[in-house]
Amino acid sequence: MSDTPRFKSLDDLDMEGRRVLLRADLNVPVKDGRLTDTTRITRLVPTLEALRGRGARVVLMSHFGRPKGKVVPEMSLEPLVGPLSEALGGAPVAFAGDCVGPAAAAAVANLGPGEVVLLENLRFHPGEEGNDPDFAAALAALGDLYVNDAFSAAHRAHASVEALARLRPAAAGHLMQAELDHLAQCLDDPRRPLAAVVGGAKVSTKLDLLGNLVQRVDLLVIGGGMANTFLNALGVAVGRSLCEHEMADTARAIVEKARAAGCEIVLPTDARVAGALAPGQEEQVVSIKAVPQDSMILDIGPASAEHLVRRLGDCRTLVWNGPLGCFETPPFDRGTAVVARAAAELTDDGRLLSVAGGGDTVAALAQAGVLERFSYVSTAGGAFLEWLEGKTLPGVAALEAG
Numbered sequence: 001m002s003d004t005p006r007f008k009s010l011d012d013l014d015m016e017g018r019r020v021l022l023r024a025d026l027n028v029p030v031k032d033g034r035l036t037d038t039t040r041i042t043r044l045v046p047t048l049e050a051l052r053g054r055g056a057r058v059v060l061m062s063h064f065g066r067p068k069g070k071v072v073p074e075m076s077l078e079p080l081v082g083p084l085s086e087a088l089g090g091a092p093v094a095f096a097g098d099c100v101g102p103a104a105a106a107a108v109a110n111l112g113p114g115e116v117v118l119l120e121n122l123r124f125h126p127g128e129e130g131n132d133p134d135f136a137a138a139l140a141a142l143g144d145l146y147v148n149d150a151f152s153a154a155h156r157a158h159a160s161v162e163a164l165a166r167l168r169p170a171a172a173g174h175l176m177q178a179e180l181d182h183l184a185q186c187l188d189d190p191r192r193p194l195a196a197v198v199g200g201a202k203v204s205t206k207l208d209l210l211g212n213l214v215q216r217v218d219l220l221v222i223g224g225g226m227a228n229t230f231l232n233a234l235g236v237a238v239g240r241s242l243c244e245h246e247m248a249d250t251a252r253a254i255v256e257k258a259r260a261a262g263c264e265i266v267l268p269t270d271a272r273v274a275g276a277l278a279p280g281q282e283e284q285v286v287s288i289k290a291v292p293q294d295s296m297i298l299d300i301g302p303a304s305a306e307h308l309v310r311r312l313g314d315c316r317t318l319v320w321n322g323p324l325g326c327f328e329t330p331p332f333d334r335g336t337a338v339v340a341r342a343a344a345e346l347t348d349d350g351r352l353l354s355v356a357g358g359g360d361t362v363a364a365l366a367q368a369g370v371l372e373r374f375s376y377v378s379t380a381g382g383a384f385l386e387w388l389e390g391k392t393l394p395g396v397a398a399l400e401a402g
């Protein structure tokens, strides 16, 4: 976990009339050419409005998708001009067909104070992912100051995130600051007891996360497919459930590490099982000690959910990453929904600080109807995970150096 960040905020930059390079994360979900969720745009608005209000000329930059250093027309950022303008109350947003070079320079030269230009997808150039100094210099030529509001891309040591931050006076935007503040409240200096809920399919993708969390949290709730790997490692028969049998030793080592650190691991005591993961399957609730050989664990059972609700009642801080069951296929969303609603209620009552993050997590909490009731929901997926793993995020480190 990094210490309290020491970097400049927007208040530290004098931006009147200056060109401000604003790194945002406009890597938004799109289906059939339409934006399906505007959260990342909405959450960027406070910084955009602050820059405009102070008379900055705003040069907005982002990646979109993974075009791998080539121009891929379907990955253009141009379709976001409309939604951005709408989010700014109808203020015009210009567009530059390239993020560096003459097209970008001309578009930036046209900007008046308080105006915004969106540059084309940074990842159309290989220099972005390569953290190439020449590419960073070409970006730097377009601005006087640098603001990073892309916490969700801060785990990427890419040119617009890392090298560029070192070439201009740099500050964190409001969203970057909010993300870091809330994560710090969870893990750096939390009110205790502190609980973590970690779900998702595989232990192997969350090893570093679990290893760090057992040393920091008082209660570690493990759900989802990962729980099966732990149960199996502890001698429980999990039938045909998703389970990483080869991770048994690793799982036992994590249990041991938790014990040594005084962290209590909570695993399901009952489960909702079915023969296959599909809607309309015959399902049943069984004790975790009686999972039929031919069935799969697809959610935590009601007794486990009840137990978690009770335990959360004693906690003061909660960090949540990953669903507890196969929430996309009802009724296997129930466990997640019950526990999420309880967390929302405790948050409403002012008894719990609840912070959640990660793509699936946000979708699962939204489905449970509690997204707005959590204290804070991160816009980040990978970056949220890496922070919970205790890793230094290159984008944050570069701001600290600036």
Ligand code: 3PG
Pocket (backbone or CB within 6 Å): 025, 027, 065, 066, 152, 153, 156, 380, 381, 382, 383
């Ligand atoms: C995200 O959506 O998690 C960020 O924008 C990072 O995208 P990437 O995983 O393609 O680097």
Ligand code: MG
Pocket (backbone or CB within 6 Å): 381, 382
């Ligand atoms: Mg990602």
